Amino acid sequence: MTGAKDPLLNVENLRVEIDFNGAWVPLVDDVSFSVKPGETLGLVGESGSGKSVSAMSLMGFMGRQRGQRLSGTAAFQGKDLLRLNDRELESMRGNEIAMVFQEPMTSLDPAFKVGHQIAAGIRVHQHVTAAQAKEMAIEAMDKVRIPSARVRADSYPHEFSGGMRQRVLIAMAIANNPSMLIADEPTTALDVSVQAQILALLTEMKEDLGLAMIFITHNMGVVADICDRLAVMYAGQIVEEGDVFETFAAPQHPYTDRLLAAMPSIASRRGSLEWIPGSPPKPTDFPAGCRFAPRCRHRLDSCEQPTTLLEISPGRSNRCLRGNTWMEENES
Amino acid sequence: MTPTGISVSPALQEPKKLPAPAKRRVPLSGLLRSVGTRILRSLLLFVAVTITVFGLSALIPGDPAVSLAGEGATPEAIAAIRTQLGLGKPWYEQYFSWTNGVLHGDLGTSFFYHTPVSDLVMSRLPVTLSLALFAIIAAVVFGILAGLLSATRRGRLADKITTVISTVGIATPNFWVGMILLILFSLNWHIFPAVGYTPITKNAGSWFMHLVLPAIALAAAAGAELQRQTRSSVSEILSQDYIRTARAQGLTRRKVLWQRALKNGAPPLATVVGFQTAVLLGGSVVVEKVFSLPGVGTLAIDSVTLKDLPILQAVVLLNACFVIIINFATDLIYTVLNPKVRI
Structure with a gap:
């Protein structure tokens, strides 16, 4: 673990809003986290919790269009990602920060050979000839263990399986040796056995290339496999952040606690699956106080107050207004 | 507890050396065959067109030769048209001789200009x-x-x-x-x-x-x-x-x-x-x-x-x-x- 290094990415007070019938509605709000070089941060939460929105706004895909706005800062290598102009964004994307998406089946262009698609991303950032770019693309395909890469570079995406397509997308992402990779649910759409292969590949890539990674998932099991730290998101906010082992051992926020309890595990097989009653609020109805309070079994009247993410020990933060005093109630 | 929904078992760490997938690139013969089918279809369509175009003459009411020659035409003019259209012969013979002409670039002679139709069309x-x-x-x-x-x-x-x-x-x-x-x-x-x-x-x-x-x-x-x-x-x-x-x-x-x-x-x-x-x-x-x-x-x-x-x-x-x-x-x-x- 790289403990003392300065963070590679430092996000502070990220807020992304959309224009909803004339009113600004926050999708993501008060989001702060940092990622150190070579570190993997898991961004965990249910659908709609704002984890993808956060990542997309760092890449310039959210918050910049009409009817959207963003505020906060995202310091990355001396720049603020949220304030890059179009040209700066384009030279950053795929070069310093690369992204792998959820849907390998639709994320590759059906009309171009995969080798060409990888090479296209190389030629944007490096001054190489088409032939050199093709060679580098084949190398990248080799690195992500696509069998007979040289031949497969001339195949079209529909000639690949889902797992192989995700490998192609990973090859695309690492082709320019980025310092950071954002993986947005890269295994969610894949078969379980293939999921494990892709996770293993990502682990290998980040170790070999010293990649820092933001790994977005709703699957706590995947977090345990691949992440060093995790940030749990609920209703557009981070509710808890910390080291993976410490957080799994003793979750500080009731939502994290419920999320971990809801995870099926053979080791702790109970009578029935745990679940959280109710559903997360829509951005238009975010409560003024603790956003999880309406579903929280430890709720008190004082939970109506606005919340802040507080550091409770070095590297660990919690948004629960009750701190960890709710824990005693858990056993009863 | 070891909270792993998915555990990466060692066997899966290494993607299996799968046999290189059979190349699903379309063989040239397949492309040729599909082109061949389309050529055949076009030819059939062409035959249908010739039949329809030939049939145009049948749409003219009465004796085509008389109505085509127009009012006050001399019997010679009518006879000429009759000969040109081959009206005396059975329809299939007429069709085949007409089609044969078409395939050799002979589209007949204009009634009005008295020049070969192909020349007229080509000039336009x-x-x-x-x-x-x-x-x-x-x-x-x-x-x-x-x-x-x-x-x-x-x-x-x-x-x-x-x-x-x-x-x-x-x-x-x-x-x-x-x-x-x-x-x-x-x-x-x-x-x-x-x-x-x-x-x-x-x-x-x-x-x-x-x-x-x-x-x-x-x-x-x-x-x-x-x-x-x-x-x-x-x-x-x-x-x-x-x-x-x-x-x-x-x-x-x-x-x-x-x-x-x-x-x-x-x-x-x-x-x-x-x-x-x-x-x-x-x-x-x-x-x-x-x-x-x-x-x-x-x-x-x-x-x-x-x-x-x-x-x-x-x-x-x-x-x-x-x-x-x-x-x-x-x-x-x-x-x-x-x-x-x-x-």
């Missing part, structure tokens, strides 16, 4: 082909550019204006567009010549000037149709995941639009271009008449007035052949553009 063909080519190029260039403009500015003012123009373009008949252009640009402002034609071999500049207005009149509907098709397919493509992937690689908006979106949108566009070219050839008949261009269309209209059946047959046959060829080419282009349809 460059006019019509110039006009059609001019019009289709204009339609493709302006239609696709306007479509891209709309697609990238969807819902904004530029899109709305373009869409209104193209809706008007589709709804307006080409002869009316032609007449308006003629009144404005020729009669009022004297920018372009009103009527007539100069062969490109004589004076390219004059050729161009004579074709601008008729080409615009002819291209309006096709261009509008292409604008709509481009707008809808490109804006759909731009919302696809793979466009986001390309943007995430750092490709510029412009590169993504001109390389990725256009190639993905090309197959449906090629279909529309093919179809519109066929429609445009039909429309050229009227537009040629409006601008008094001495093309095949004018020849066709005149031959109807003059009841010159061989000319009419030749023009219909020619147009049908063009349509067959265009459809064949469209199919072929579609196959080449879309890697997934290579069956």
Whole structure:
């Protein structure tokens, strides 16, 4: 673990809003986290919790269009990602920060050979000839263990399986040796056995290339496999952040606690699956106080107050207004 | 506890050395076969067209020879027509001798001009082909550019204006567009010549000037149709995941639009271009008449007035052949553009 290094990415007070019938509605709000070089941060939460929105706004895909706005800062290598102009964004994307998406089946262009698609991303950032770019693309395909890469570079995406397509997308992402990779649910759409292969590949890539990674998932099991730290998101906010082992051992926020309890595990097989009653609020109805309070079994009247993410020990933060005093109630 | 929904077992760490997947690239013979099928289909269509065109003579009421010769014709004239049409023989013999002539480039002799029909048509063909080519190029260039403009500015003012123009373009008949252009640009402002034609071999500049207005009149509907098709397919493509992937690689908006979106949108566009070219050839008949261009269309209209059946047959046959060829080419282009349809 790289403990003392300065963070590679430092996000502070990220807020992304959309224009909803004339009113600004926050999708993501008060989001702060940092990622150190070579570190993997898991961004965990249910659908709609704002984890993808956060990542997309760092890449310039959210918050910049009409009817959207963003505020906060995202310091990355001396720049603020949220304030890059179009040209700066384009030279950053795929070069310093690369992204792998959820849907390998639709994320590759059906009309171009995969080798060409990888090479296209190389030629944007490096001054190489088409032939050199093709060679580098084949190398990248080799690195992500696509069998007979040289031949497969001339195949079209529909000639690949889902797992192989995700490998192609990973090859695309690492082709320019980025310092950071954002993986947005890269295994969610894949078969379980293939999921494990892709996770293993990502682990290998980040170790070999010293990649820092933001790994977005709703699957706590995947977090345990691949992440060093995790940030749990609920209703557009981070509710808890910390080291993976410490957080799994003793979750500080009731939502994290419920999320971990809801995870099926053979080791702790109970009578029935745990679940959280109710559903997360829509951005238009975010409560003024603790956003999880309406579903929280430890709720008190004082939970109506606005919340802040507080550091409770070095590297660990919690948004629960009750701190960890709710824990005693858990056993009863 | 070890909270792992998924554990990476050592066996899975290493992706199995799978046998290289069988290349699913289409073998050349497959491509040849599909081309062969299409050629065969086109030939059958051609046979059907010849039967229909030949059958035109049967549509003339009464004794075709008498009605074709017109009022006050001499018995010699009627007899000549009778001989030329081979009216004494059974219909299938007539058909085969006519088809045989057609295949050897003999389309009969004009009743009115008394010259071989093939010569008449061939002398008019460059006019019509110039006009059609001019019009289709204009339609493709302006239609696709306007479509891209709309697609990238969807819902904004530029899109709305373009869409209104193209809706008007589709709804307006080409002869009316032609007449308006003629009144404005020729009669009022004297920018372009009103009527007539100069062969490109004589004076390219004059050729161009004579074709601008008729080409615009002819291209309006096709261009509008292409604008709509481009707008809808490109804006759909731009919302696809793979466009986001390309943007995430750092490709510029412009590169993504001109390389990725256009190639993905090309197959449906090629279909529309093919179809519109066929429609445009039909429309050229009227537009040629409006601008008094001495093309095949004018020849066709005149031959109807003059009841010159061989000319009419030749023009219909020619147009049908063009349509067959265009459809064949469209199919072929579609196959080449879309890697997934290579069956």
